Amino acid sequence: MDKPELADFLRSRRERLQPSHVGLPTGPRRRTPGLRREEVAQLAHISTEYYTRLEQARGPHPSRRVLAGIVRALRLSDAERDHLYHLAGEPPGPPPGPPREVRQSILDLIDRLPQAAAIVLDATYEVIAWNALAAALLEDFSALAPRERNLIRRHFLHPDPAQRHYGLSGEEVFGLFAAGHLRATAARYPDDPGIRALVDELASGSDEFARLWTSHQVRTARHLHKTIHHPVVGPITLNCDVLVVPDQDQHVVIFTAEPGSPSDQALQLLSVLGTQNMDIDT
Secondary structure, three states, rough: OHHHHHHHHHHHHHHOOOOOHHHOOOOOOOOOOOOOOOHHHHHHHHOOHHHHHHHHHOOOOOOHHHHHHHHOOOOOOOHHHHHHHHHHOOOOOOOOOOOOOOHHHHHHHHHOOOOOOOEEOOOOOOOEEHHHHHHEEHOOOHHOHHHHHHHHHHHHOOOOHOOOOEEEHHHHHHHHHHHHHHHHHHHHHHOOOOHHHHHHHHHHOOOOHHHHHOOOOOOOOOOOOEEEEEEEEEEEEEEEEEEEEEHHHHHEEEEEEEOHHHHHHHHHHHHHHHHHOOOOOO
């Protein structure tokens, strides 16, 4: 355990955070930058005295439970989490769950693609960001609860088979890929209760998923052509490309049409209709 380096690291991470970043009221003007020590301790569910001793390089060896609480309190990235564990003399172990925060640069990217529909998926294939055209093409994700934005849950459990893949072609291929992808995700995050609950829900609610899950097939998706029968503008033939964000374990899915084609014209019309009739917040 490197007490001086651990103390400096904790202090630097605490000072970069503002109360609003962690859901705390700002209150009166502060004499020091960032959060107060007692606020970090409260968020980490440890005593203020104990946390203060860690920042003063006087604390005892923190347990993994304490370290996990500090990771949550200080909103550490995966790389910062691993560094914290190493400073404390503990092996990092597997990450507790897939990242769901989308980098601002990725949000800016999908907003700068006005002629493409783009969504961002976490490791469980939950839609965690989207642009306006994606909402017009697929669904207004802002109107859904997070669990209802999961594409794998929708595919296997949606009550209307015709809509379980948003009417996109290739749903059989997606089902095979989705089961294998979720199995690989569960292996990367063995301690995530949300993933275990999702697998249990799918296995009990879908015979198709249960069969695919037990087959142990793990496949990767590549460039695909899809056709969607949109209720407003009719059939649209699309290219579907998936860009990987490795450090976040996320995927950016981009739907485009061949320039100048009828599908391109339909997508442009849908973009106009969508921006006129929807208030999309990514």
